[in-house]
Amino acid sequence: MNLRPFLKDEVIWLDADCPSREKCIEGLAERLEQAGSLENKDHFISAVWKREKEGTTALGFDLAIPHGKSDSVKKAGVAFTRLKKPINWHENTGEEASYVSIVFLLAIPDKEADTTHLEMLSEIARRLMDEGVRARLLQASSTEEVRQVFDSGD
Amino acid sequence: MTKLIAVTACPTGIAHTFMAAEALKKAAESKGIEMKVETHGAAGVGNALTAHDISEADAVILAVDIDVDEKPFAGKPIVRSSVGDAIKKPAQLIEQALLTATDHRKFEQVDEGKTADAYERVAQEKAKRQAERQGVYRHLMTGVSFMIPFVVAGGLSIALSFVFGIEAFKQDGTLAAALMQIGGGSAFALMVPVLAGYIAFSIADRPGLAPGMIGGLIAANMGAGFLGGLVAGFLAGYLTSWLNRNIRLPKSLEGIKPVLILPLLSTLVVGLGMIYVLGAPVKWLMDALTSWLTGLSGTNAMLLGLILGLMMAFDMGGPVNKAAYTFAVGLLGSQVYLPMAAVMAAGMTPPLGLWMATQLAPKRYTLEEREAGKAALFLGLSFITEGAIPFAAADPLRVIPSIMLGSGIAGALSMGFGVSLHAPHGGLFVLFIPHAVDHLLLYLVAIAVGTIVTAFTVNLLKAFQQPIRGKIDESQTIS
Structure with a gap:
């Protein structure tokens, strides 16, 4: 599955200097907006927070996959960041600390008859369960290298 | 592995x-x-x-x-x-x-x-069979299983209305009339549409429900009965599933397919097809079937009961059993109540007969079979034919012919006595509801005779069996 159309330069944010989960989600949402995925950024961000409150999206492995499903999403999209310094995704939540340095923010449209894009988002999530993929993301030195990480794989 | x-x-x-x-x-x-x-x-x-x-x-x-x-x-x-x-x-x-x-x-x-869990095994066997159902049979059984509660509610409401007298419901404003309105006017009116709707639902998923139910209602209103419902249900299901796969729309219009295109097209085709093409011949067939069944008496009635009975026992809850059962339940909607009584009697006698057999000649049965016999008594009284499965699985060549003979006789007697049953299930327990069954005493005679025939036949056949398990069994009994 070719995931390149999803991973354009404007949605890849390497070595971001984010002190908190809030800043990280905000910054990634801005990039999704630039890429033309969002109708209304603020509405989308509140959908993401709603999902975070239902249950954490950081499930270990240095990784968090926050996501929002909302009618403010025009087309399915993803934004990626690698943080300069790991942050505790569970800060101020009372949950056990979970440090992450790789964050994928998924934008999911409320209604989309064509499922191709949803399947591509799922494919990205699936591949992130591979240790090798995560290691290469941590080492990638350019946006092109990030795309290459997702070129391989079954 | x-x-x-x-x-x-x-x-x-x-x-x-x-x-x-x-x-x-x-x-x-x-x-x-x-x-x-x-x-x-x-x-x-x-x-x-x-x-x-x-x-x-x-x-x-x-x-x-x-x-x-x-x-x-x-x-x-x-x-x-x-x-x-x-x-x-x-x-x-x-x-x-x-x-x-x-x-x-x-x-x-x-x-x-050990078989303290004979009930558990019967339940497991039922679940396994349900999971293994395939294709047309699975769709049919989905429709039937959704229909049953409507038939229970309808049939028993009608029976309760008869408590006030068979004609009492004709008096407007009485409780009898209200009960008849619930049972005959509403629950039975929904029976065929629900059957057709859920057959189509099973085939085509959600989009199949509307055309199936609408087609079923048309069939019911035309007087095509449950046969019409079967036709409408399968037509709606396969048609909708075909349309769903073959209609391709541009992405921008894809969203209106499930909400506009599919329901409209499939309902129109099914509806018009039922009204102009299929309805009339199916109604003719249904009328012919109904009048033949109501006119049946004497030997012919007993012959039908015999056949239904043999089918009920043949595979104890399998496809042949369900075919006979579905036939009888479907006919309830057309006010034909005799086959239902025959089918239930024949479905009760296999476990009841085997229970009696283990009581009469415990030595011919293993310890676990004797335990299963106790469970079979209650399963039989509840009209759960599957209660015979543990016995049939252990010794099919002796058990299946015996229970078929008993069930055939029970079915034939029930039809011969002209017993009618208004409810599709319930076994002994439904008989306590007044007017659910007519000729109650004769009905109990039919069930008792079927049970006794089953028990004696199976014990007779078991007598020709080498008592190979005897020794182990005795030691188990003592411990």
């Missing part, structure tokens, strides 16, 4: 569902275990488990944060977890599943030997 299956599902169905599936697969791979994972994603069900996958599997992992249908996994050892746990500690879940599978096997072995 150990085989595991899993289902993953989360509310959004984009990320975690697939991460959990991947985590489980990787963890299984590293342990050298075969694993298939079904994903319930936003884009639909991926990698769907087949009936074969399920029957082969040693255990099931359900890593789900939303409700999933667990019916297909009935009788399988199940490990439940959240999606998050499957992502974080898949290996632990797999260990747990393997452990449960081993326990389950032990339990099954114990269960084979």
